[in-house]
Structures are given as C-alpha cells and as structure tokens.
Amino acid sequence: MIVLIPFPGLWFTSVVYSVETIQSWCYQQGTFMSEKTLFQRIADRDIPADILYEDDTCVAFRDIAPKAPVHVLIVPRDPIPSLDHLTEAHEPLVGHLFTVARQVAASEGLIRGYRTVFNCGEEGGQEVPHLHLHLLGGRQMSWPPG
Ligand code: AMP
Numbered sequence: 001m002i003v004l005i006p007f008p009g010l011w012f013t014s015v016v017y018s019v020e021t022i023q024s025w026c027y028q029q030g031t032f033m034s035e036k037t038l039f040q041r042i043a044d045r046d047i048p049a050d051i052l053y054e055d056d057t058c059v060a061f062r063d064i065a066p067k068a069p070v071h072v073l074i075v076p077r078d079p080i081p082s083l084d085h086l087t088e089a090h091e092p093l094v095g096h097l098f099t100v101a102r103q104v105a106a107s108e109g110l111i112r113g114y115r116t117v118f119n120c121g122e123e124g125g126q127e128v129p130h131l132h133l134h135l136l137g138g139r140q141m142s143w144p145p146g
Contacts, residue, residue: 015097037130039075053104059094060104069138074100083120089116101135110137
C-alpha cells in the first residue's frame with residue numbers, strides 16, 4: 001500500500017511512501033505502528049525470546065540482559081502498565097504470577113533461594129511499561145538493592 005504524507009502549506013513537498021518503508025523506520029527507532037507493548041509482542045511471538053513457561057494468563061521468558069545467573073520475567077498477557085494500575089480485580093492474577101515464579105524457580109533449580117521484584121514507575125526503576133515480575137537467582141543477593 002502507498003501512503004501520501006502531506007506537509008501543511010507545502011503541498012509540493014508531499015511525499016509518497018510505502019507502508020513497509022514507514023514500518024521499517026519505526027522498527028529502527030524502537031517503536032512500532034501497532035498498539036502492542038514490547039512484552040505483548042514477545043508473548044505473541046512477534047519478536048523472539050527464550051520462553052520457559054506460558055498459559056492463558058501469563059508468559060515467562062529469560063531477561064535479555066540478565067542481572068543474575070537466572071533472570072526470568074513473568075508477564076501477564078493483559079498489558080497492565082504497572083503495579084500502580086492494579087485493582088482488587090487483579091489480585092488472583094498477581095497471585096498467579098507468584099505461583100508461576102515459584103514453579104519456574106523450581107524448574108531452574110533455585111533450591112537455595114531467589115528474589116522476586118516488581119519495579120514500579122521511574123524511581124522504582126521500571127523501564128518497560130507492561131507489568132512484569134522479575135525472578136532472580138543463582139547468586140547471593142544483597143540488601144538493600146541498588
Ligand atoms: P524493568 O526495568 O523492571 O522495566 O525491567 C525490564 C526488563 O526487561 C529489563 O531487565 C530488561 O533487560 C528486560 N528486557 C527488555 N527488552 C527485553 C527483551 N526483548 N527480551 C527480554 N527481556 C527484555
């Protein structure tokens with residue numbers, strides 16, 4: 001499909017681009033034309049990830065930049081932006097995320113312990129605006145966290 005992009009008052013500079021070209025630019029800039037979050041795209045297999053577990057509610061995959069020998073993200077399919085957006089209706093979902101974290105910890109052999117973390121908002125260190133539970137293990141954790 002061809003798209004005409006007019007510049008107001010400068011009709012002569014209007015440019016014709018293909019949708020594929022525009023999508024390519026969006027990909028290069030780290031954005032995409034769809035409404036999906038990064039983690040929805042992983043859950044939908046639009047982009048690759050090392051998926052360890054999935055069900056109708058959530059998906060668990062290895063973090064691309066691990067902060068511990070085992071670093072897994074447990075992500076609801078529902079693109080809730082953050083902990084701040086949870087309501088009482090989400091309580092079963094949150095419980096399920098922890099149950100999955102425990103199962104993944106067991107399957108990853110984390111018998112000596114592990115840590116789970118929800119980062120929330122800018123000061124909480126959240127970078128991806130789609131709720132996710134970090135599961136970290138395989139090394140001694142320190143406290144307080146950075
Ligand atoms: P947070 O800072 O709590 O929002 O955590 C986001 C996490 O997502 C970080 O630990 C990133 O390393 C991780 N991450 C970002 N992009 C990807 C990706 N494509 N696949 C797996 N993990 C990712």
